[in-house]
Amino acid sequence: MAELQFYNTLSRKKEIFEALNPPHVGLYVCGPTVSGESHLGHARPFITFDVIYRYLIHLGYKVRYVRNITDAGHFEEEGRKAEDKISQKALLERLEPMELVQKYSNLFHWAMQQFNCLPPSIEPTATGHIIEQISMIKKIMELGYAYEVDGSVYFDVRKYAEKYPYGILSGRKIDDLLETTRNLEGQDEKRNKADFALWKKTPPEHIMRWPSPWGEGFPGWHIECSAMSSKYLGKQFDIHGGGMDLQFPHHESEIAQSTIALGKMPARYWVHNNMITINGRKMGKSYNNVIKLSELFSGNHPLLEKAYSPMTVRFFILQTHYRSTLDFSNEALQAAEKGLNRLWSAYEILKMLPEPLHTTGENKGLNEQIERWCRECDDFMKDDFNTAKVLANLFELTPIINSLKSGQIKPNELSSNTFALLKKTWKEYLEDILGLKEEKSLQDDKLAGVMGLILNIRKDVRSKKDYATSDKIRQTLESVGITVKDEKDGNTSWSAN
């Protein structure tokens, strides 16, 4: 059996995964900043790591999955006025900071539920761990790797770089960082441009503030992840994940902080997902090209031709390898929607098919082919979580399932073992690992009752060969979004979209 291996950003190659304390695995993923609503780009890491989490569980690991919520402020623009994003927006919206944080946290959780993402084991908040962050900063200061200037504390990157490889994760050279950073006007408290804040003093108008040994302020961006990951997963844990754009400076700084304060590289494996682009450009606030998740689901955005369901989006993301960029377009989303429908209806059919009675299938080649496609799924997942290839194999199996239903493949061609494997594979991969689920359409009971009546009437007129009327019924229903299908076996099915 193949071993699980995946790409480690730290070593820049695929590595066989070895848990520090099997069967336990510690997984930390950088969560959302709840100062605004999540957009499509944010969905990618959470779906990617949801699948990784699910797959690790599938492999039998006991996973503690920690995903933080950043609800404390950061400085907007380094070297300039330090601003707390959250309190800034709160003033605009006339909300208490924590009210705002709650609002966007709720929205985030709603979106995660829509995507069928499993909740993390622990979801710590930055504001709930101010004490831990302060004590970590104190430790770093005691060890001489941080300095205070007028109520703010900075990490001394130059000093750190004398003994440790700053840039090890992002492939950056310390000299470049020290020299080529551009000049920003305004007073700079930092000794070197590459230094980053551990604690920032708050200006008087700031609402979000906490007392500290250095006066009132708020924690720097990077320290929360170091404090919370070590608290819940230990000084060193297995996997740290997040978007590629967090490699530098966020994760690089986390490594530096933890290395000093805890004496260890925080995580052994660093996993980064790539970006979602739109018209070839990264989706991001600065580019003004974001599509919020609520807009995506409702179709309410100028770039959207229609609404896309959460499962369509999830499927769309999983059809690409997580380390490749993924370009958004209506065409691509619609292709994903159709593909998912085809796959899902095959799955529905598979669940209904009767078990073959024979222990040995008559069509040996077919049995072997099916078993190979099924078993390969495991190899694909074990090779850097290749969900795209898993889906390709499920698509290969789709015509077989459909042919079993239509009778083009006879039930006795398959062995009961092959059939059982087929069912098990679809269930495990589609539902348990890829985390896809059925999406309820508008078919409530009343509609079903009405449709039953209509289709009954239509059946009568068809039996009298009154095709003009039967076609009129079908066409009218189609125009309101209900598709009627006359199946080969004489039954008529319908679906609403």
Next chain:
RNA sequence: GGUACCAUGGCCGAGUGGCUAGGCAGAGGUCUGCAAAACCUUACACAGCGGUUCGACUCCGCUUGGUACCUCCA
């Protein structure tokens, strides 16, 4: 400017030194009263130029184009 990465058929996208990725759209066919669905068949490809090799889309170099990070960023 520095550092990485990418370039695949109409679109989205896997992947590999010699063997069909897959999805969506297209074409032909089977089935059907018709349609839809389904099934079968099928066209379309690896940015350009060199090099390594028996053989490269896959390795190396250059060119061109693009993106990301260096500042908040998933």
